[in-house]
Amino acid sequence: MGRYWRTLRRFWSTAVAVQLEYQANVLIELLAVAMSLGGSLFLLSLFYGPDQTLGGWSWAQALMVQGLYTVFDGMASTWLRPNLGAIVTHVREGTLDFVLLKPIDSQFWLSLRTLSPGGLPEIALGFALLIYGSVQAGVVLTLPSLFTVLVMLLAGGLILYSLWFLIAATSIWFVKTWNATEVLRALLASGRYPLNAYPPALRLLFTLVLPVAFLTTVPAQVLLGEAAAPMLLAGLALAVLFFSVARAFWLFALRFYTSASS
Amino acid sequence: MRIFGLNRRIIRVLLGSQYAHMLEYRAEIALWALSGVLPFIMLSVWSGSEARLGLGLDGVALDRYFLSAFLVRQFSVVWVVYAFEEDALLGRLSPYLLQPLHPLWRYVAAHLGEQLTRLPFAALIAAVFFVAQPQAFWLPSLGGFLLAWLATWLAFAIAFLFQSLIAALCFWSEKASALERLQFIPFVFLSGLLAPLTAFPPGVRALAQWTPFPYLIDFPARLLAGQPVDLIAGFAAQLAWVALLLPLVLLLWRAGVRRYSAMGA
Amino acid sequence: MALIDVRGLSKTYKVADKQPGFAGTLRHFLQRRYRDVAAVQDVSFQIAPGEMVGFLGANGAGKTTTLKMLCGLIYPSDGDVQVAGHRPQRRQAEFLRRITLVMGQKQQLMWDLPPLDSLRVNAAVYGIPDDVARRRTSELADLLELGEELTRPVRKLSLGQRMKAELLAALLHEPEVLFLDEPTLGLDVNAQSRVRQFLAEYNRRTGATVLLTSHYMADITALCQRVLLIHQGRLFHDGPLEVLADQLAPEREVHLELERPAQSDAFEGLGRLERIEGCEVRLLVPRDQLTIVVAQLLERFPVRDLDVKDPPIEELIGGLFRQGRV
Structure with missing residues (x-):
């Protein structure tokens, strides 16, 4: 385990070093994040006239959901996109062979190889929005609810990672996967709004098939003290299930790679 | 007759080869088509919201608006910057520049080939939508359809010229393609892809009218959905943007090519 | 004790056949035909x-x-x-x-x-x-x-x-x-x-x-x-x-330059005559007979220059692959 920790520290210190080689990008990134968040808030405000709600959620509560969505979006740009997007390059250029010959788990290497600090401001902004929304919505934070929300955020992160990794792993077969990733991103955008804003059929889809609900709506409900225990357990179970499927699929993909590649 | 090195034979060959090329990537293009589902997600949020009353789109009109927005977007997606960057990176650009044909025509043909490949997938998604929402089904009048088609083409032309402008800037700076990302953000929010322009507060709406964005989705989508629109103002604005962008693109492109060859890259 | 021990190693790939063009694509889509391609067949060796x-x-x-x-x-x-x-x-x-x-x-x-x-x-x-x-x-x-x-x-x-x-x-x-x-x-x-x-x-x-x-x-x-x-x-x-x-080139090449032209039948029994052109002669001689043949050549002919060459291994292997011999 010690070796994995040391490797992780090295991974990330080199990742920061790479970013420092490209400082100008950070500014563009910041501008994009600010514009994007401004646009999202403007769009959300269109749903709220005086005394209006969206699926029974008040403006402040919807801000919490929007904040959580921003956090996960930032996580995707900091962690998922730079790492999982590189898998396709490894396959195309044949450098996956080097990864497979390292005495370290290949999924660990491919998933945590780098970090892109450019997404960190977005995560910070997301949390700021979440806190602002929570205060406006009169959330009373207790130790158990804080603990629960952290666990649910972890579960949500695991679900998002697993979905993304599943798609990235198909690059063993397909030359390009970023358009599949775009489909995932388009569908994930549904997490910008509370689950109740959708018709019942979509709610089911966003809970069980593409569990966006567990990324944003459920953690917000935990903070608001409205989360039901079965929903929390379902979230944890889905996180474990999705991660196991992603892991199994990767091992299957590797078996295919090593028996069919030339 | 040749316009920028174009004649009928070249058009036929270019379109034919680009279509065949795009057919090879049909699975990928199907996924691109699918990644445009955002208007449907927004439709489901808008339909259930209390704010929908303010939109002026009653009953099935809202469904039709967002389906039209989806279709208009499908046939006005532009990716010149990315194709151009890849060509420059892989060294394919220099031979293109030597040919007696403006390189932008090649990209135009590639886009048209891609749209043709996309057509069945977009139609399939629309069919699925009608199965789910049979009451929203409609057939636009022939005149309305032709006008919407023309407006979509003009939207494509504006988007294409706009991105070509950014691509031309890539001759000067590698960072120029980041501009595409930055301009995409106001496009998404102001074009009508996520909310009809009638949802905007009057001030924002007036401001948006001065940008090219509403003419890329909102105007053609309303035409297709059979909503009342100011035809003359809409087409005039579209043509004005084309007239503004076209000479800029040609000038900047020529200067860029001169710079590129001067650097001997 | 071998560090690397390979016995009867084989690798066969399934390769899908596809004809070019649209019809080929369609046929490929409807009825995929596979062909076994043997990349490696029954290879054995040991390395110490x-x-x-x-x-x-x-x-x-x-x-x-x-x-x-x-x-x-x-x-x-x-x-x-x-x-x-x-x-x-x-x-x-x-x-x-x-x-x-x-x-x-x-x-x-x-x-x-x-x-x-x-x-x-x-x-x-x-x-x-x-x-x-x-x-x-x-x-x-x-x-x-x-x-x-x-x-x-x-x-x-x-x-x-x-x-x-x-x-x-x-x-x-x-x-x-x-x-x-x-x-x-x-x-x-x-x-x-x-x-x-x-x-x-x-x-x-x-x-x-x-x-x-x-x-x-x-x-x-x-x-x-x-x-x-x-x-x-x-x-x-x-x-x-x-x-x-x-193994690839069991013969060596002997290059002769004579004082005066000779007839081709004069070289009978002295390896394979590759070329004769006035005073220039090229012979291919089996390696084990090389010394005897060279001695006889010097004895029988007025030799101005004699040169024995080994064809470069690169050319030999290259030639082997080109001819598809083996």
Whole structure:
């Protein structure tokens, strides 16, 4: 385990070093994040006239959901996109062979190889929005609810990672996967709004098939003290299930790679 | 007759080869088509919201608006910057520049080939939508359809010229393609892809009218959905943007090519 | 005791056939037809610790497939491979620590950072303590004549410097078995010979086993006493390079320049007459009869000049592949 920790520290210190080689990008990134968040808030405000709600959620509560969505979006740009997007390059250029010959788990290497600090401001902004929304919505934070929300955020992160990794792993077969990733991103955008804003059929889809609900709506409900225990357990179970499927699929993909590649 | 090195034979060959090329990537293009589902997600949020009353789109009109927005977007997606960057990176650009044909025509043909490949997938998604929402089904009048088609083409032309402008800037700076990302953000929010322009507060709406964005989705989508629109103002604005962008693109492109060859890259 | 033990190794791929054009695409879609392609067939050999073995073959002959099966990147369809007491395809950590793979046209170093950063990552991955890693880095850097290049971003290094840094990164964990796939590809003559010298020196110092493929015959002749020649997936030759030359070209070429023209029938019984043109004569003579024939030639003819040539091995092998002989 010690070796994995040391490797992780090295991974990330080199990742920061790479970013420092490209400082100008950070500014563009910041501008994009600010514009994007401004646009999202403007769009959300269109749903709220005086005394209006969206699926029974008040403006402040919807801000919490929007904040959580921003956090996960930032996580995707900091962690998922730079790492999982590189898998396709490894396959195309044949450098996956080097990864497979390292005495370290290949999924660990491919998933945590780098970090892109450019997404960190977005995560910070997301949390700021979440806190602002929570205060406006009169959330009373207790130790158990804080603990629960952290666990649910972890579960949500695991679900998002697993979905993304599943798609990235198909690059063993397909030359390009970023358009599949775009489909995932388009569908994930549904997490910008509370689950109740959708018709019942979509709610089911966003809970069980593409569990966006567990990324944003459920953690917000935990903070608001409205989360039901079965929903929390379902979230944890889905996180474990999705991660196991992603892991199994990767091992299957590797078996295919090593028996069919030339 | 040749316009920028174009004649009928070249058009036929270019379109034919680009279509065949795009057919090879049909699975990928199907996924691109699918990644445009955002208007449907927004439709489901808008339909259930209390704010929908303010939109002026009653009953099935809202469904039709967002389906039209989806279709208009499908046939006005532009990716010149990315194709151009890849060509420059892989060294394919220099031979293109030597040919007696403006390189932008090649990209135009590639886009048209891609749209043709996309057509069945977009139609399939629309069919699925009608199965789910049979009451929203409609057939636009022939005149309305032709006008919407023309407006979509003009939207494509504006988007294409706009991105070509950014691509031309890539001759000067590698960072120029980041501009595409930055301009995409106001496009998404102001074009009508996520909310009809009638949802905007009057001030924002007036401001948006001065940008090219509403003419890329909102105007053609309303035409297709059979909503009342100011035809003359809409087409005039579209043509004005084309007239503004076209000479800029040609000038900047020529200067860029001169710079590129001067650097001997 | 063999360090690498390969018995009856085979690899068969299923390849889908597709005709060009739209009709071909459609047919391919509706009724896919597969064809078995044997990349490697029934290959067996043993390599002892410390040996340097050259792996020869045309493109697509099956060298890279065999090499990848030895590292565990490709599962064999049939047969048995043992490398350092492990079955490579299981890719166990203990096995991976004992081998390394260097590919001439692919790189593992991070493009935007100095090689030292990649070395630090490798040290962590292989669990090498920092002080040991530092010592090994400076030893290897001395051998490779690398200095401040290690602190410059990889993208700013020349191809030769980059290859040397790649070698350093691949050898940091002191592997016992080196698999090198075209390690000198694209390098200039100087850099090629530098890499060659390094590999010979490394082998001498550490006793590591080296299996090397190369397009450049000079790599093989300079480094390997033993050569494996693979052709159309089969092992065609296993032994010293000279034996291969004998086998491929059992005759040597004798070039004569005479004082005055001679008749072709005068050369009967003196090897195969290849060409006669006035005073210039070319004969192909079996190796074992060479001395007798040369003595007789000098005796019978007024010889102004005599020259015996060995056809270059590169041409022999090249000719072999072109003719599809074997």
